[in-house]
Amino acid sequence: MPHKKTALTFWGTRGSIPSPGKDKSKYGGNTSCIELQFPNDQLIILDGGTGIRELGNTLVMRNKQVRASILLSHYHWDHIQGLPFFAPAYNANNALTIYGANHPQFPLGNVLSSQMESIHFPVKASSLAAHISFKELSAEVSCFEDVEVRILRANHPGTTFSYSFSFDNHKLVYMTDNELLPNTAQAKSHIDYTRDNFIRFIHGADTLIHDAQYSGREYEIKKGWGHSHWREALTLAAEGEVKQLILFHHDPDHNDTLIDTLVKEGTALLKEMSSSTRCSAAMEGSTLYL
Ligand SMILES: [Zn+2]
Ligand SMILES: [Zn+2]
Known part of the structure; x- marks a missing residue:
């Protein structure tokens, strides 16, 4: 029997704000959310942007108890909204553990309740029937069953974590924002x-998912906002001898045609640099088998 692989599904690939539209139907309009489904049924979810809604509906349709670890990179809207x-949060049979950084001004336990206060949301946080626990991560290395998880602080306003996952001889790095x-x-x-x-953290990764929000002159205007020019993500991946770079956290103003161009130019640039790194862009609804 062939060995079952880990499935990585992009449920939200967009940065900052959802941006649906006909011209964005290929790469998607939902904000950050990635599902990692391991062969032993372990479920890790990266970020709770608007993409997590559709993931929740899919999990409900599978009609099984949901036990998931939700790892948040940080608490900006596009990662928690x-x-x-997330429908499984309303079912008492389910258990969710939400992980994130310690933030002096914002306890992780408030990540749901604060956005569910009546001024913002019609349903009270007390309606969340699932068993939900919160764990702040501080150690550089943790283990989630057979998956080793490392964290590194990203260069982004507020404490933001990049995550590196090692499992089954695969190294996957999630470095958004x-x-x-x-x-x-x-x-x-x-x-x-x-x-x-950063190079040490990503070195030799099989898969690197990296913030590539800006193109052209956008970065000049938005320097210091905590996002990368796509070309910087590309050179980092090449320097880190990454096998596969996936551009992520697409700018809400970037349409499919523009993102296609970035991938094409990126592929040519890597070739020019004699790098063997492959380049693609995260596409909502697509699954990779790692
Ligand atoms: Zn973001
Ligand atoms: Zn952010």
């Missing part, structure tokens, strides 16, 4: 930034 719409500074730029850095740290 789908959580109150991370501003890579061009070597010449004097951008404001939110952390004690060294590019070497």
Whole structure:
């Protein structure tokens, strides 16, 4: 019998705000959410952007008890806003553990309740019948059953985590909302930034999912906002000898044609750099088998 692989599904690929539209139907309009379904049925969900709603509906249709670990990169809207719409959270048979960074001004336990206050939301947080627990991550390495998880602080306003997962001889890195500074730029850095740290963290990854929000001159205007020019993600992946780079956190103003162009230009640029890294862009609804 062939060995079962881990399935990675993109439920939301967009950054900042949902941006549905005919011209975005290929890469999708929902904000950050990725499902990792492991062969032993373990379920890890990365971020709770609006994409998590559709994932929840799919899990409900499977008609099985849901036990999931939800790892949040940080608590900006586009990474948490789908959580109150995650249907399995309303079923008492289900158990969810939500993980994230310690933030002095914002306890992780408030990530659901604060956005469900009556001024913002019609349903009270007390209606969430599932067993929901919250765990702040601080250690650099944790284990989720057979999956080793490492964290590194990203260059983004507020404490933001990048996650590296090692399982079954595969290294997957999820690095969204991370501003890579061009070597010449004097951008404001939110952390004690060294590019070497990032390269060490991603080194040799089979799959790197990286923030590639800006193209063209956008970065010049939005320096310090905590997102990368797609070309910086590309050079980082090449320097880190990553096998496959997946551009992620697409700008709400980028349509399918533009993202297609970035992938095409990225592929050509990697070839020019004699890098063997492959480049693609995260597509809502697509599944990769790792
Ligand atoms: Zn974001
Ligand atoms: Zn953010």
